[in-house]
Amino acid sequence: MDLLVVDHPLAKARLSTMRDARTDSPTFRAALHELTLMLVYEATRNAPVVTERMHTPVARTDGYRLKNPPLLVPVLRAGLGMADQAHQLIPDAQMGFVGLARDEETLQPTPYLESLPADLSGRPVFVLDPMLATGGSMEYTIRLLADRGATDVTALCALAAPEGIERLRAMAAPPRIVTASIDERLNESGFIVPGLGDAGDRQYGAV
Numbered sequence: 211m212d213l214l215v216v217d218h219p220l221a222k223a224r225l226s227t228m229r230d231a232r233t234d235s236p237t238f239r240a241a242l243h244e245l246t247l248m249l250v251y252e253a254t255r256n257a258p259v260v261t262e263r264m265h266t267p268v269a270r271t272d273g274y275r276l277k278n279p280p281l282l283v284p285v286l287r288a289g290l291g292m293a294d295q296a297h298q299l300i301p302d303a304q305m306g307f308v309g310l311a312r313d314e315e316t317l318q319p320t321p322y323l324e325s326l327p328a329d330l331s332g333r334p335v336f337v338l339d340p341m342l343a344t345g346g347s348m349e350y351t352i353r354l355l356a357d358r359g360a361t362d363v364t365a366l367c368a369l370a371a372p373e374g375i376e377r378l379r380a381m382a383a384p385p386r387i388v389t390a391s392i393d394e395r396l397n398e399s400g401f402i403v404p405g406l407g408d409a410g411d412r413q414y415g416a417v
């Protein structure tokens with residue numbers, strides 16, 4: 211499985227701000243925004259580029275752009291806090307949306323929104339969700355994408371639990387995972403330990 215842990219000191223510092231229980235919502239959102247830039251930056255490190263000759267004011271040289279910009283798919287609510295920053299780095303990307311709420315008892319994802327292009331064959335997809343816990347929400351999203359022909363999917367997460375990683379690894383076509391940390395475990399309520407709490411609530415308030 212293709213698993214990248216972005217453990218750059220600046221990423222660790224943003225993640226620490228997010229983990230801190232004293233961090234308020236505006237500061238939490240700002241730290242997630244900045245961490246997202248780092249995750250997207252690393253996730254696109256080996257992306258194919260198109261080379262075009264261009265003129266600087268001084269000379270001719272090679273210019274570059276992404277050959278096949280990924281479809282960006284934030285998983286609402288928490289993934290919304292990654293959407294604008296991913297788009298900032300990849301302005302010509304298209305964006306789809308998936309809305310899921312995890313049932314607090316069963317931990318199963320309940321879908322409430324699905325807005326995706328019908329045909330994703332040949333298109334890379336970046337799924338944006340800060341939390342990979344049991345992996346149920348990410349697995350559900352990846353199945354939606356695979357149903358539309360996607361074969362090149364990257365899950366970008368601030369935090370990942372070993373349980374969620376193993377669940378995705380067991381899929382017939384596992385995604386690539388880019389995360390800032392692999393945490394210790396899940397607790398009995400399905401929360402990541404040490405984690406950061408509920409990423410949706412910490413950005414937008416409890417529902």
Ligand SMILES: O=P(O)(O)OC[C@H]1O[C@H](OP(=O)(O)OP(=O)(O)O)[C@H](O)[C@@H]1O
Pocket residue numbers: 285286287288289310311312313317319339340341342343344345346347348374400408409410411
């Ligand atoms: O790996 P899992 O066990 O499925 O848990 C992870 C999911 O939980 C959170 O969403 P939540 O359901 O809390 O919705 P929210 O973003 O609206 O708060 C998170 O953003 C993931 O989507």
Ligand SMILES: O=c1cc[nH]c(=O)[nH]1
Pocket residue numbers: 288341343400401402403405406407408409410
């Ligand atoms: O720790 C967790 C687990 C799932 N979803 C969250 O927002 N946080």
Ligand SMILES: [Mg+2]
Pocket residue numbers: 288408409410411
């Ligand atoms: Mg939540």
